[in-house]
Amino acid sequence: MAFEITDEFLENLVGLIYENNDLEIKKLFKEVHFADVAEVLDEVSFDEAIYIIKLLDSEKTSEILTELDEDTREKILENLSAKEIADEVGEMDSDDAADIIGELSEERQERVINALEDDELAADIKELLSYQDNTAGALMAKELVKVYETWTVAGCMRRIRGQAKEVTRVHSIYVVDKEDKLVGRLSLKDLIIAKSDQKIAEISKAKVDAVNVNEDDEKVAKIMAKYDLEAIPVIDDNNVLLGRITIDDIVDVLKEEADKDYQMAAGISQDVEANDTIWELTKARLPWLILALFGGFISVSILGGFETAMDTYPALFFFTPLIAAMAGNVGVQSSAIIVQGLANDSLKGSLWRRLFKEVLQSLINGFVLAALLMSAGMLFLGFKVEIGVTVAISLISVIMIASIVGTFVPIILDKRGVDPALATGPFITTSNDIFGILIYFMIAKIILGF
Incomplete structure (x- = not known):
């Protein structure tokens, strides 16, 4: 049966801590998996978490430390002596030990390594810490x-x-x-x-x-x-x-990369969590919001350039949000598929073949959507044929351009060493909004002659 953290469990635990009933606390955690204990430590106060860490034996707490949230672990390590940290990492595999010690300042790293009783483990940790982050060397364990x-x-x-x-x-x-x-x-x-x-x-x-x-x-x-x-x-x-x-180390890599790509796709420029400070969250989110604001300003400027068309064909402006939205949605769909293919290394074939495939499918989607839109506009909104034709042709063109941009921007970014997930966020949405509005009014100007 899976362990569940209940209010009753936490109340009982806190009561035992204030009573200094160490024996009962040890019994309470005796059969609890270290990953579940880590969740418990995230639920109690910091002082209570420190109490539990120092009470339980190093064989168990060493596993608990690897499962803790990074911020919680950092605070706990700050309140442990170099000898206490050395006792904890002494029970870990070399890769986990190196990860934990790597989070400390250089001065504390040296003190903890010097406090290790196992000279071989100390040498292994020093070696692992010497490798660059995000490499096989930094990820590997020496035990085999x-x-x-x-x-x-x-x-x-x-x-x-x-x-x-x-x-x-x-x-x-x-x-x-x-x-x-x-x-x-x-x-x-x-x-x-x-x-x-x-x-x-x-x-x-x-x-x-x-x-x-x-x-x-x-x-x-x-x-x-x-x-x-x-x-x-x-x-x-x-x-x-x-x-x-x-x-297990590879699962962690995949999870971190998926989290990073998900946040980047949502327009968050750095790794943050919901419980981070307001300043950290603002730094991560504001740059992309400024980009979106700038893109919106460009879109408004484009609309301003076609102001004279408003008096003659006011119906055109009713479709502006729709055209922009379709451009953004199509671009995100295309880029998401490409980014996924780049991530799992399944993107095969020549670029020309992919271009042909993308143009063909965007034509099919465009004609279907344009037919539906033109029919609905003329039947239910009473728009003239020339307005319907203008909107339909514009929609097909916008879908094609957005699809091509959404396909090739991630590929270009990847070839230049930039994370292609960047292309699934506000970047692709904002750029396609601008292209969509510009193409829409350029086609309208050609057909309607304003």
């Missing part, structure tokens, strides 16, 4: 099971027992040569059924997918998703085995 190709099966079995104690999940056994270069992989099944005197080189598989330590983490995610990998080894430029990346 590694065997040498010259070992026998019997010798290998004895040695991997000691290695496996440090590894949370054994997905694969990696085979290296005497220079620690990755030469293959070994499944547990093959190891178990092999004869004890066989060499590892005889039963290992030479084909093994690996990523370079400097590879972008999004590229790593695409590789693991494509080949359905639960873990992937990380190597350097000389093919030396450095660590491994597991699927």
